Amino acid sequence: MNNSARKSFLTALSLSVAAGAIVVAAPAPADAAVTSFKDVGKESEHHDAIINLAERGIIQGFGDGTFRPGAELTRAQASKILALSLGLNTTNVKNPGFKDVNEKQWHYGYVVALANAGYINGFDDGTFRPDAKMTRAEISKILDLSYKLPLEAKLDNPFVDVSNSAWYADHIRSLVENKVTKGRTANTYEPNANVTRAQIASFVVRSENFEKVAQIVDETKAKIRSVVLENGIVEKDGKKVAEASFDPESGTLTMTAYDLGEGIKAIQELGFFSDKLPALGVTDIRIVDNDLINVVDNRAAAKQKVQDEMVWLLKEPSDKSNGDLVANNIKVTLFGYSEGIEFWEYFNVNLRVFK
Numbered sequence: 001m002n003n004s005a006r007k008s009f010l011t012a013l014s015l016s017v018a019a020g021a022i023v024v025a026a027p028a029p030a031d032a033a034v035t036s037f038k039d040v041g042k043e044s045e046h047h048d049a050i051i052n053l054a055e056r057g058i059i060q061g062f063g064d065g066t067f068r069p070g071a072e073l074t075r076a077q078a079s080k081i082l083a084l085s086l087g088l089n090t091t092n093v094k095n096p097g098f099k100d101v102n103e104k105q106w107h108y109g110y111v112v113a114l115a116n117a118g119y120i121n122g123f124d125d126g127t128f129r130p131d132a133k134m135t136r137a138e139i140s141k142i143l144d145l146s147y148k149l150p151l152e153a154k155l156d157n158p159f160v161d162v163s164n165s166a167w168y169a170d171h172i173r174s175l176v177e178n179k180v181t182k183g184r185t186a187n188t189y190e191p192n193a194n195v196t197r198a199q200i201a202s203f204v205v206r207s208e209n210f211e212k213v214a215q216i217v218d219e220t221k222a223k224i225r226s227v228v229l230e231n232g233i234v235e236k237d238g239k240k241v242a243e244a245s246f247d248p249e250s251g252t253l254t255m256t257a258y259d260l261g262e263g264i265k266a267i268q269e270l271g272f273f274s275d276k277l278p279a280l281g282v283t284d285i286r287i288v289d290n291d292l293i294n295v296v297d298n299r300a301a302a303k304q305k306v307q308d309e310m311v312w313l314l315k316e317p318s319d320k321s322n323g324d325l326v327a328n329n330i331k332v333t334l335f336g337y338s339e340g341i342e343f344w345e346y347f348n349v350n351l352r353v354f355k
Contacts, residue, residue, distance in 0.1 A: 037067035044069070046198040049205040058084045059201065069198030076107035076130035078139065078200060079114050085204050086146055088113040098128035105130070119146040137168040137191035139203060140181070144171040147207035149178050159189040166191070179342075180206045220281060220338035221345045227276045228334075228347060229253060234266035242266035254350040256323070264311065264353065268303045272332055272347065275299065281343070282336040288313075292335065310351050323352030 040050050050067055053059045058081060061067045083090055090109030093116055101111055107130055114120040115128075119142050122128045143149065158176075162169055168191055175181045176189075180203055183189045195203075229246040241263045244255045255271055257263030267273065272285060277295065284292040285302070287309040295302040313327035333346040 037061050038065045040067050040069055040198075044198070046202050049201040050198065052205055053081075053085075053201055058204075059197075067197065069196060071197050072194040073134045073197055073200055074131050075120075075128065075134050075138075076105075076111060078134040078142075078195065079107055079110040079120065079130075081200060081204060082119070082142060082146060083110040083113045085208060086117075086119075088117060096122070097126070098122050099126045101128045101130060114142070114146070117146070133194040134200070135191065136181075136189065136193050136195055137166075137172070139195050139200065140168055140171040140175050140191075143180060143203055143207050144174045147210060149174045149180065149207065149210060158187055159183055161188050162191055175203075178210055180210070216339055220336075220343060223280050224277060224282065224334060224345055227274050227280070228272050232270045234269050236262055236266065242270060244270040250348075252329075252348045252350055254352065256352045256354070258354050260353060260355045264307065268307060271349075272334060273303050273306065277334065277336075280336070281338045282334050284335040286333045286335070288331050310349075311353075314351065314353060324355040325353040327351040 037050065037054075040047055044050075046069060050059070050069070054061065054067075088110075090113045093109060093112040095103075096112060096115040098111070098115075101108060111120070111128060111130060115122070157164055157169065157173060159172070162172055172189055172191065176183070181199075184193070230244075231246065232244045233240055234242040239258075241259050242255070242257050244253060244267075246253050253271055255267050257267055259266075278299070283294065283296050285295055285306055286292050287306060290309055293302050293305045293309075295306075310327065310330060313330060314325040315327065316324065317326045328350050330349040330351060331346060332349050333344055335342075335344045337343070
């Protein structure tokens with residue numbers, strides 16, 4: 001799966017749960033039909049995820065019919081859940097040499113499989129610490145790497161307790177922007193807090209679903225790019241008044257108006273102004289960091305708004321070989337939905353106008 005397929009953040013993802021059994025009570029038999037747990041009501045945001053993974057044998061409840069969603073997860077338990085979800089080979093593995101992990105331990109194959117794949121690491125002292133609690137920072141890195149989530153980090157870091165220089169900062173941003181998790185509050189993430197059984201379940205299923213729907217998003221965005229980046233020319237009375245061209249080397253779409261009046265109007269027939277885009281699921285357009293412009297309800301008004309915001313950026317250059325008025329490197333972002341899945345795609349645009 002290519003990187004472009006992993007650039008979209010998704011909102012219509014189902015929830016799910018994954019967790020290793022905590023050694024307190026005997027777990028339920030693996031082949032038992034799981035339909036509910038006493039302590040996981042249908043109103044819980046984690047309910048569907050827990051049942052999903054329990055029915056697949058990735059997690060288990062306990063003999064008393066509970067799941068214990070609030071119990072904290074160890075690094076060994078998390079390794080089992082992730083290795084099973086990812087379908088890793090836990091038998092034919094190469095010992096990475098952790099001082100505190102050996103072949104006689106129940107978690108050996110899971111831990112080593114993740115380590116062999118490069119998804120989890122030990123510590124500087126050569127240990128893995130299988131019984132240590134898994135933190136929210138640690139799980140963010142593992143999920144980001146193992147499910148190959150994109151880092152479409154277009155937004156500023158919203159968390160006051162996550163330093164931009166922290167080793168986990170980009171991983172957390174990737175999870176948040178791809179709707180795998182969210183902060184504890186609007187501006188705190190609590191990276192050092194421990195992960196619960198319910199939380200990791202939802203993390204895993206949301207990550208799984210990202211992989212499943214990424215192809216849909218990739219195909220949709222490919223269609224959008226084919227429309228936006230198609231070279232086009234608009235003529236009036238036999239005269240070229242506007243054109244759009246794409247330079248794949250610089251990744252820039254250049255839109256040129258050869259007439260200040262008719263040329264600017266003609267640009268509305270080209271590129272991201274195209275009437276084909278709403279049919280592909282595009283609902284909104286953003287110019288630079290301005291407010292979203294709805295392109296579905298009133299196409300004419302939307303086109304005019306997009307045009308006005310771009311024209312406002314025009315400046316008179318000292319070198320007028322590329323136009324009397326020029327705006328370079330305008331960031332244009334398209335937002336929308338494909339089969340209920342949220343996506344976005346952005347373009348670098350140059351606008352040139354000859355008077």
